[in-house]
Amino acid sequence: MNAYTGKILYIDLTCGSCKTGFYDEAMAGDYIGGTGFGVKMLIDHLKPGLDAFDPGNPLIYVSGATTGTIVPCTASKFGVFAKSPATGLLGEAYSTGQWGAELRAAGYDVLVITGKAPKPVYLFIDDGTVQIRSARKLWGKSTWEAEQAIRDELGDQNIRVSGIGRAGENLNRLACIINDRFRAAGRTGLGAVMGSKNLKAVALRGTQDVSVADPEGLMAFCRDLFERAKGPATAKYRTLGTPANMLTMSAQGALPTRNYREAEFEKVENVSGERLNEQFITKIQGCSACPCRCEHIAKAREGRFKGAVSRMEYEPMMAFGPYCGVDDMNAIIKAIESCNIYGVDAIGAGIVVGFAMECYERGLITKEDAGGLELNFGNGEAMVEMVRKMSEREDIGDILAEGVMRAAEKIGGGAAHFAMHIKGLELTGYDIRGLKTAALGYAVSRRGGDHQRHGSYGWDLSGKVDRFKAEPGRGALVMGDEDMYAVIDSMIICKFTRTIWQGYEDIAKVYSLVTGIPMEADQLRLCGERMSNLARLFNIREGMTRRDDELLPARIHEDPIPGGAAKGSVVTPEDMAILLDGYYAARGWDNQGVPTDEKLDELGLGAYASIAEGVRA
């Protein structure tokens, strides 16, 4: 095969054994890479019903179809999969930087890590050889310190490291896996799965060729794609970056503020992308083989947090800014830096701190619980300290490290009403009360409260649909988005460049040029649908039902947005019924959200039909 290595590395940390497996062209053509490989490997290798921290839960790394090539912007991408300790469902996250390209150059497309090492270890995969090395000196170190220590120990400053910090070691359910300092496989708590295996990091050195089927054809088409990637389609990401959303989302009444109490932030000017770029951004740099470069690096300029460095995106800025009522950019930069250092999801962590602030103001968390912190909305210093406490499981941080769903159960006193999560995963930066298409996308997202599996807010915010109205037709829109995103996350294409691709045609063309496997647009769309259905089956097998799709946080159902452009909006249970019925019908699923036999046969998933049969009424 071209590009694909065809190799899977299986590592059992309990007994310290490794073996190489192989996959064939049929697997490649049906599942592409990334999402497809991850979901397929997980459903095939996880014993149903295991606890996420059971050694049998496999931690799976996957590369994309075009990883390691010049195709924009795909070279450095990789995905991580496991059963999620946050949701108990599909755990899935993607990262970029340099690590993904190194994985393929080191000779593997898939790593399946099972078991639990008796003592802390890290893996070193060096051009097809594998070492399980002691991490005794690394345990307790930050992600940044551990990366440097590994490079020093192995004597090579080009080693790429993907690993956990204190949060992962402490089984914080929001723990992420950090690589190349500023990049994270961020969501669904996969860092805690890594920690549960006593695995500190996976280090790579790869020097092998990544060959492609048609070098001349590919380079010619990539020239064109490079031009598009430098054009208007990506202008936002190259200039202000996603923080440009701050002002527009506030004006649209869709900016989650003070734990979803409001949907606009009165001090949004202080945390705008415009101000960030003018005063704090010191460099915009790029991932491996990226013609766009979007990595906005900021430095805190003054006060207690002077010198803190982080990569800035809208989502974490929202979470540690308006969501916590904080308008001090220096504190926001520091909080995100802390997330990178401790290895905790910078979106989820901000949502948790905002939740804790509301608990504090309602007297459900006391100053003593908070270790002496005055955890009011707007207190940036307390916010930063809470990130550390959560990672170290100190004081109330021990409970908050469980995520808002579990924390609300422990705290009680009605806290569940404003615990903003879906299926256990904290919500992201779009107030879905006034974005009904997005509300559906979030509700059915296979990894819980998440915008990245569908991007369906686009329909609402662009005015292509009535954002305040629930209609059955939104189901087909969300399905189309999900299947396309599944393909994007399989290639794995950076979502910031999604608009340089003219639909499935362009992606199929690049796929064939790179791999030599014939691929048509329709076929590729079907691959996306196959992945969406297989992921649904995985979640069904882990116990998910229609009820889990219907149940949004009580605040989304009951508390209208108090002011601004979306004033009065809620998502009622009736809205949800309309949206879900429409979505299930579009998908060819029954009214409980279970794929039909016909649909599974059509997608070549007949082998998994017993999962659906088991739950069908």
Place this chain on the structure above:
Amino acid sequence: MNNKYKFVSVDIGKCVGCRVCEYACSMEKFKAFNPAKSRIRVVRLYPHTNAALNCRMCQDAPCVIACPRKALTQSQENGVIHVDDKLCDGCGWCVKACEFGAIALDPKPTVCICDLCEKREGGPTCVEWCPEKALELTTTDGLSQKARIEAVEKLAEAME
């Protein structure tokens, strides 16, 4: 030092560390993507200093002088240093002699040095592919001229 040969020079202010040059270089030379075989190499110092480094075509190049096996020869015409793969055993003396870190061992191991894509129509592929236009084919004198013009532009701006 070099004062007449052309070489590929990086503008550190513009370089974003994307390594597109490495991908393009390895494709040109080996018909495969492999940054570990590229003749131009990108260094990123955290958090955000980036630079692509390659041969600066020094006159009386120290690497050529350092090679104990006479595996390296320099073209008098364009300054390019050619490596005789049969003679080079990857001992690394030339690597040490180069002050720019421009010589790398490709995994064979023999050394690889930028040859300005001398057989390629259109010149160095890295310059063509750099998305930031951070690379240019220039001479020491060309850089010097550019620096002077920039300095005067700044002056002019200040005087306005």
